[in-house]
Amino acid sequence: MSDVVVIGGGVIGLTLAYELAGRGVAVTVLDQGPMGQESSWAGAGILPPGNPQQAVTPEARLRAHSHVLWPRLAEQLRTETGIDNGFRRCGGLEIREDGEPEQLDSEIEQWRTEGVDVERLDESGAIGHEPRLGRGLVAAYRLPQMGQVRNPRHLKALIAGCVARGVTLRPGCPVHSFVRLSSGSRVLAVRTLDGELFAGQFVIAGGAWSGRFLSELGCRTASVRPLRGQMALVSSLPPLIRHVVNVGSRYLVPRDDGRVLIGSTEEAVGFDKRNTADGVGELLAFGRRIVPALASATFERAWAGLRPQSPDGLPYLGAVPGASNLFVAAGHFRAGLQLSPITAVALTQLLLGEPTTVDVQPFRVDRERSGH
Ligand SMILES: Cc1cc2nc3c(=O)[nH]c(=O)nc-3n(C[C@H](O)[C@H](O)[C@H](O)COP(=O)(O)OP(=O)(O)OC[C@H]3O[C@@H](n4cnc5c(N)ncnc54)[C@H](O)[C@@H]3O)c2cc1C
Structure with missing residues (x-):
């Protein structure tokens, strides 16, 4: 049984799995299609700059931390997989x-x-x-x-990096629903075409498809x-x-x-x-x-x-209210590639019960809804 099941093998789910596996966590990533072929593949790979010391807004802080993490992640992936993801500061x-x-x-x-x-x-x-x-x-x-990454190559590197770190990747495995304790307070398993898959913790990283899960879970404030x-x-x-x-x-x-x-x-x-x-x-x-x-x-x-x-254009990062072992990392809108490194670090810290490098409170799933 995996420690963590990640639903969605886009840049968010794969970077998270890579980070978790680097911390010794047993991870399975499930995707309804092939890994890394949706929004993360389609994007342009623009990586705007930031400065963690002076970033003022919560969004700018996420961007700034990612700005610092990108060169390290690119280097780490090149070392571990031999794949150059094309990261560079082109201006x-x-x-x-x-x-x-x-x-x-x-x-x-x-x-x-x-x-x-x-x-x-x-x-x-x-x-x-x-x-x-x-x-x-x-x-x-x-x-x-200002930087850029060749996102299709980055996804290949992430997939290879996940495999090298022992992550179980299951493409073509759509998740239909959750098996929950009768109180609803814990998720026991996800239901897939191949049956039920049990784990200790679960993360919804289903990109544009995450909204379905949020409404099924009764998250009235959150939508994607x-x-x-x-x-x-x-x-x-x-x-x-x-x-x-x-x-x-x-x-x-x-x-x-x-x-x-x-x-x-x-x-x-x-x-x-x-x-x-x-x-x-x-x-x-x-x-x-x-x-x-x-x-x-x-x-x-x-x-x-x-x-x-998401309605306010910001990602959801955090636990689903009322379900202690179910988390969301979704709704990154136009910024999922740039924000993927800090998303993976912060979610890993949340899952491991550690203090987070950035304050994720502004991105909680039950924040006030605005927009849409
Ligand atoms: C044209 C375009 C340009 C962009 N340019 C940039 C850019 O320059 N810089 C930037 O930072 N961002 C950019 N973005 C945004 C960025 O691509 C997204 O924010 C990011 O890819 C979201 O990543 P994700 O992993 O959440 O979603 P996705 O990459 O869409 O991955 C979600 C995965 O979840 C899987 N899934 C969904 N439901 C289920 C289920 N029930 N069971 C199993 N699997 C499931 C899907 O199959 C998919 O593979 C752009 C996007 C587009 C479309």
Whole structure:
């Protein structure tokens, strides 16, 4: 029997399993499909910076701790599995093509307050960093510490790392429900296609699918729903840009091999992962506008993933009220890749009954509901 059963083999469940196994815990990860092929695979892998000493909000603290953990995790995975997950600090540009020149001032101030390096740029400064940007920029800044990870490679590394650490991975094993004590206060097992699986503790890390469990468990305050994000991939050699380029919620992410990811849409269409002509067309038009030379790049492919969105956009990290051995790590929305290292550390500490590195109270499952 495992000490811990993790439901969901995305970046959250796999990083948690890897961390727990590193602490000597016997872990089983169950996924309804293949491991690591949902939102975590579909994402862009943008890792915004942070500074744990000066982060002010609970969310910024999570981001800042992850910022510190990412290089260590990448190195550890490379050592243990031989897989390079492509983590690097490529820097990021935030730009605007229209509106007031001052429109990014409050964001720049916020980064400074958080103790994160930020450079305000005018158009020529931005073009100095990325000569192929289109002209006519009205506002820009640069975050030299912005990072990225090649998430499909990272997932491969996590899967290999979990195997190396003795984690039992069971793809194609959907969890249907929980077997609970009649008082409801403890979960004894999960019901799967292959029968009941008993364990000491359980973690729901089911990404956009976690909402079903939360409502079945009677969590009235918590919910998670899918928000589709479409992505287009183009390539061009030699590489056209070096920085992640953000324009609000749209972005370009350059990989070292000349590929550029263009993302992403935000669509409330349920569990529908199809690409649409409109979605992909808009992304390609956006890419060409920001970097005109992308017009002659090769179109490789498009895909879509389902972001796990909570009402306030923040993850749920903690115990399910009333069930002492059932935990949730879900609802990371647009930030699950970046927040996965600190999520794994904090959940491991909670499961082992240790004080947590970051305060997880603001992320508790029964926090006041806002949004949706
Ligand atoms: C287009 C796009 C771009 C993104 N870009 C970024 C980015 O740049 N940076 C960033 O940090 N984040 C980004 N994200 C968000 C990020 O991908 C997610 O927050 C993160 O992947 C969530 O991880 P997860 O493990 O919770 O979910 P998932 O990766 O979706 O994994 C959940 C797993 O649970 C399994 N599961 C569900 N129900 C069951 C069940 N009943 N039984 C067994 N298994 C089950 C699923 O099959 C799935 O494999 C992006 C997302 C999208 C879609």
